[in-house]
Amino acid sequence: xxxxxxxxxxxxxxxxxxxxxxxxxxxxxxxREWDLLVLPELTFTGYVFESREEAIEYGKRxxxxxxxxxxxxxxxxxxxxxxGFVEHVHGKVFNSAAIAVDGEIKGVYRKIHLxxxxxxxxxxxxxxxxxxxxxxxxxxxxxxxxxxxxxxxxILSLEGAxxxxxxxxxxxxxxxxxxxxxxxxxxxxxxTVNRVGRDNRAGMDITFKGGSQIVSPKMEVxxxxxxxxxxxxxxxxxxxARDKRYTKLNHVFKDRRIELYKRLLKP
Amino acid sequence: xxxxxxxxxxxxxxxxxxxxxxxxxxxxxxxREWDLLVLPELTFTGYVFESREEAIEYGKRxxxxxxxxxxxxxxxxxxxxxxGFVEHVHGKVFNSAAIAVDGEIKGVYRKIHLxxxxxxxxxxxxxxxxxxxxxxxxxxxxxxxxxxxxxxxxILSLEGAxxxxxxxxxxxxxxxxxxxxxxxxxxxxxxTVNRVGRDNRAGMDITFKGGSQIVSPKMEVxxxxxxxxxxxxxxxxxxxARDKRYTKLNHVFKDRRIELYKRLLKP
Numbered sequence: 001x002x003x004x005x006x007x008x009x010x011x012x013x014x015x016x017x018x019x020x021x022x023x024x025x026x027x028x029x030x031x032r033e034w035d036l037l038v039l040p041e042l043t044f045t046g047y048v049f050e051s052r053e054e055a056i057e058y059g060k061r062x063x064x065x066x067x068x069x070x071x072x073x074x075x076x077x078x079x080x081x082x083x084g085f086v087e088h089v090h091g092k093v094f095n096s097a098a099i100a101v102d103g104e105i106k107g108v109y110r111k112i113h114l115x116x117x118x119x120x121x122x123x124x125x126x127x128x129x130x131x132x133x134x135x136x137x138x139x140x141x142x143x144x145x146x147x148x149x150x151x152x153x154x155i156l157s158l159e160g161a162x163x164x165x166x167x168x169x170x171x172x173x174x175x176x177x178x179x180x181x182x183x184x185x186x187x188x189x190x191x192t193v194n195r196v197g198r199d200n201r202a203g204m205d206i207t208f209k210g211g212s213q214i215v216s217p218k219m220e221v222x223x224x225x226x227x228x229x230x231x232x233x234x235x236x237x238x239x240x241a242r243d244k245r246y247t248k249l250n251h252v253f254k255d256r257r258i259e260l261y262k263r264l265l266k267p
Numbered sequence: 268x269x270x271x272x273x274x275x276x277x278x279x280x281x282x283x284x285x286x287x288x289x290x291x292x293x294x295x296x297x298x299r300e301w302d303l304l305v306l307p308e309l310t311f312t313g314y315v316f317e318s319r320e321e322a323i324e325y326g327k328r329x330x331x332x333x334x335x336x337x338x339x340x341x342x343x344x345x346x347x348x349x350x351g352f353v354e355h356v357h358g359k360v361f362n363s364a365a366i367a368v369d370g371e372i373k374g375v376y377r378k379i380h381l382x383x384x385x386x387x388x389x390x391x392x393x394x395x396x397x398x399x400x401x402x403x404x405x406x407x408x409x410x411x412x413x414x415x416x417x418x419x420x421x422i423l424s425l426e427g428a429x430x431x432x433x434x435x436x437x438x439x440x441x442x443x444x445x446x447x448x449x450x451x452x453x454x455x456x457x458x459t460v461n462r463v464g465r466d467n468r469a470g471m472d473i474t475f476k477g478g479s480q481i482v483s484p485k486m487e488v489x490x491x492x493x494x495x496x497x498x499x500x501x502x503x504x505x506x507x508a509r510d511k512r513y514t515k516l517n518h519v520f521k522d523r524r525i526e527l528y529k530r531l532l533k534p
Binding site: 112113115116117119124125127128129145148149150151154155158159174177178180181182184185219246247248249250252255256257258260261262263264265266267 | 417449517529534
């Protein structure tokens with residue numbers, strides 16, 4: 001059951017939303033076709049905010065435009081598009097990622113584990129991770145630092161995800177190793193998509209190092225980006241993610257011993 | 268807070284319990300001192316059983332001797348010893364690992380995720396993972412294929428483990444990558460200890476490839492064994508595992524969103 005995942009690893013310039021969208025479009029146009037296209041966290045605005053107020057301001061100004069851009073791309077090319085954006089609703093502001101399918105937003109995931117100063121800029125996500133149908137595949141979303149919490153990929157996979165779209169703004173390499181574990185422990189495909197470029201503002205100076213990767217349920221790295229701007233596609237076999245048997249006698253979900261896992265939910 | 272972990276990576280000959288104990292002792296004697304010594308899964312007997320009946324037979328014949336050996340080593344040298352053995356109690360037979368501290372068995376962990384034919388040979392463990400004090404460290408135990416289930420290392424870490432002792436009989440390399448994830452996602456030390464040698468019987472022919480590793484909470488590989496018999500020690504700093512802050516603003520346990528994790532325990 002063949003399925004094509006596209007990766008967009010852009011350079012993002014903080015605050016230059018129009019310019020970012022142009023660069024993104026150029027990368028998108030370089031790809032021929034895909035079933036699911038994954039872009040980084042906070043794709044349109046950049047990452048380092050000065051304050052919660054600034055994040056709200058960006059949400060107010062650019063949220064609709066960001067979602068519209070995703071709808072347009074997914075409508076024009078067909079298939080699904082996942083990208084991170086600043087979500088502003090009812091006085092709250094979230095580090096979110098939307099999923100647009102065939103021209104329409106089908107879901108918005110709000111990052112539930114905020115990293116470092118994001119805790120000052122954003123509200124923590126308030127909804128459980130979920131899965132959306134994108135053509136033949138069931139797709140779940142997690143964002144960047146969610147990698148540190150195996151609970152997220154596990155929930156998405158239990159909910160039926162074949163592919164986990166993982167928009168990120170990563171600096172260190174730990175997540176790439178951890179996401180290999182997420183892939184095999186859930187027998188899912190994982191697409192971690194990072195940005196490149198530098199945010200140097202508000203007392204922080206962060207250079208994002210790319211390295212976007214797609215990992216198979218067998219822990220194979222099917223795609224590995226360099227440290228510059230790039231776009232690429234990988235064909236995957238969805239049936240690999242549907243068969244949850246690790247051996248003839250081991251089913252990775254049926255083997256779970258939930259009656260012995262109660263400690264996981266204790267405060 | 269310095270602490271020394273010892274690794275024994277033996278060649279094990281199926282059924283030659285006396286010979287295995289001699290070889291183990293030789294490896295143990297090659298080490299000077301340790302606070303915690305970790306040996307492989309099913310250290311004394313070997314791995315491939317012909318049947319449940321045979322596993323029971325080995326449990327009946329060698330369980331007491333195996334536990335006594337561990338008590339002796341931990342009593343004579345001081346510190347803790349973790350090793351896998353066949354546990355036979357009340358007509359049940361488990362793939363277990365005991366922890367002996369200063370001459371006394373302090374706990375027995377029964378593997379809760381059985382791999383492949385182990386399901387024919389053993390009963391699945393019936394108790395939650397737990398943690399035992401071994402000198403200055405709190406030590407949790409998981410066995411081999413438990414690596415596939417992030418729930419186990421998470422529970423042990425939530426229970427306060429500084430070090431996860433992970434006796435194994437591994438053939439593939441996936442677990443080594445996954446255990447790096449376990450280390451960082453819980454900010455614990457992980458000692459995965461494998462055997463070498465070959466079990467060729469009962470229609471199975473398995474060569475165990477060693478490669479035992481100790482990983483730090485920073486995902487550094489502090490010890491990596493070769494593919495032959497060996498013993499080694501590593502000094503670790505327990506304070507690294509006690510500080511669960513990943514950044515000044517991120518605490519790996521307090522950041523968990525258990526109210527959004529309910530799916531983990533749903534059938």
